[in-house]
Amino acid sequence: MFKESFKYYKSKLPLPSLDNVIDFNNVEKFTKKVTKIILKVTNGEFFGLIPISEWEIYEVDQNPGLIFIKNPFTTLGQRYWTVKCLQEYTKKPNKSNLDPLNLVPDNQEWWDICQNNNDFTLLEKLRWITLGYHHNWDTKIYTEENKNDFPKDLGDLTVFFANTLGYSNFNAEAAIVNYYHLDSTLSGHTDHSEMNLEAPLFSFSLGQTAIFLLGGISKDTKPSAMFLRSGDVVIMSKESRLCYHGVPKIVKSNTKSWDITNCDVNSNEISEEYKTVTDLCKNSTLWRPYGDYLSHSRININVRVWVTKKTTLYNIVNEFLFVCHTEYTV
Numbered sequence: 540m541f542k543e544s545f546k547y548y549k550s551k552l553p554l555p556s557l558d559n560v561i562d563f564n565n566v567e568k569f570t571k572k573v574t575k576i577i578l579k580v581t582n583g584e585f586f587g588l589i590p591i592s593e594w595e596i597y598e599v600d601q602n603p604g605l606i607f608i609k610n611p612f613t614t615l616g617q618r619y620w621t622v623k624c625l626q627e628y629t630k631k632p633n634k635s636n637l638d639p640l641n642l643v644p645d646n647q648e649w650w651d652i653c654q655n656n657n658d659f660t661l662l663e664k665l666r667w668i669t670l671g672y673h674h675n676w677d678t679k680i681y682t683e684e685n686k687n688d689f690p691k692d693l694g695d696l697t698v699f700f701a702n703t704l705g706y707s708n709f710n711a712e713a714a715i716v717n718y719y720h721l722d723s724t725l726s727g728h729t730d731h732s733e734m735n736l737e738a739p740l741f742s743f744s745l746g747q748t749a750i751f752l753l754g755g756i757s758k759d760t761k762p763s764a765m766f767l768r769s770g771d772v773v774i775m776s777k778e779s780r781l782c783y784h785g786v787p788k789i790v791k792s793n794t795k796s797w798d799i800t801n802c803d804v805n806s807n808e809i810s811e812e813y814k815t816v817t818d819l820c821k822n823s824t825l826w827r828p829y830g831d832y833l834s835h836s837r838i839n840i841n842v843r844v845w846v847t848k849k850t851t852l853y854n855i856v857n858e859f860l861f862v863c864h865t866e867y868t869v
């Protein structure tokens with residue numbers, strides 16, 4: 540069933556109907572599939588995010604454990620993470636699919652070469668990088684020998700989401716950043732290499748829109764299909780953590796939420812840690828190549844816990860008490 544749906548949405552001829560793809564911009568149409576949830580936590584703030592009280596959060600009824608947060612990022616927030624994923628996280632010692640191809644000389648950086656030489660071919664060749672504990676794609680295992688420091692800013696962002704959702708001991712330890720173009724796909728798979736499979740997985744999307752499929756623990760379950768747009772956050776927790784998922788299609792977005800000029804692009808109250816990159820984001824000339832990249836590509840940051848598994852009475856009680864209450868079924 541998963542394979543059939545994947546093939547259906549991937550098809551170019553004929554093009555699939557997208558009528559059944561859950562669209563969180565149009566939830567009224569999916570009243571029988573989606574439930575809005577309200578968090579008990581309403582205070583707390585983090586750089587680049589709108590206030591928690593304004594977050595729109597949903598569960599998909601067919602996929603317990605899947606939590607969807609409709610773009611809680613500000614324009615500046617989306618720009619910041621885009622720059623980090625293109626210019627910063629692509630540097631060594633982080634690993635990428637380009638490493639074995641020897642296309643980037645040791646003393647140079649992928650992003651700089653692409654920009655200086657206008658090298659679109661090299662730009663499009665980057666498909667993934669890994670951060671923290673590096674996923675070994677052949678053995679599918681993580682090891683102590685194959686790890687680097689996890690970026691503090693991305694760790695802090697993910698921990699903020701985790702705490703807000705009631706996962707008080709989350710510690711970001713491994714991430715895969717996926718780079719998609721308009722013809723890219725990611726076939727159905729489960730993420731089971733992490734030692735701690737109880738911790739949720741956090742997925743942040745930037746740029747073009749994905750059709751995301753989430754099925755069951757075997758490929759026999761028909762998956763739900765949903766649009767993931769720029770800024771959207773998906774959390775795969777509990778029952779959905781080990782479910783099959785994949786991206787059969789990237790669709791061209793008709794809006795550019797990373798380009799809507801709202802007040803925070805001019806905000807001056809940015810802490811030192813974020814300042815250098817945010818200054819770049821606020822400068823339209825310096826930002827242009829990153830905006831150009833997003834206009835034909837999608838970036839997905841997928842953050843996981845690998846080893847940490849602290850079970851305390853506080854955690855158990857907290858996770859039990861968490862959850863939001865269901866406000867209404869839309």
Ligand SMILES: O=C(O)CCC(=O)C(=O)O
Nearest residue numbers: 715717730742786839841
């Ligand atoms: O791109 C996405 O939304 C999903 C990525 C994913 O499934 C993965 O990295 O394991």
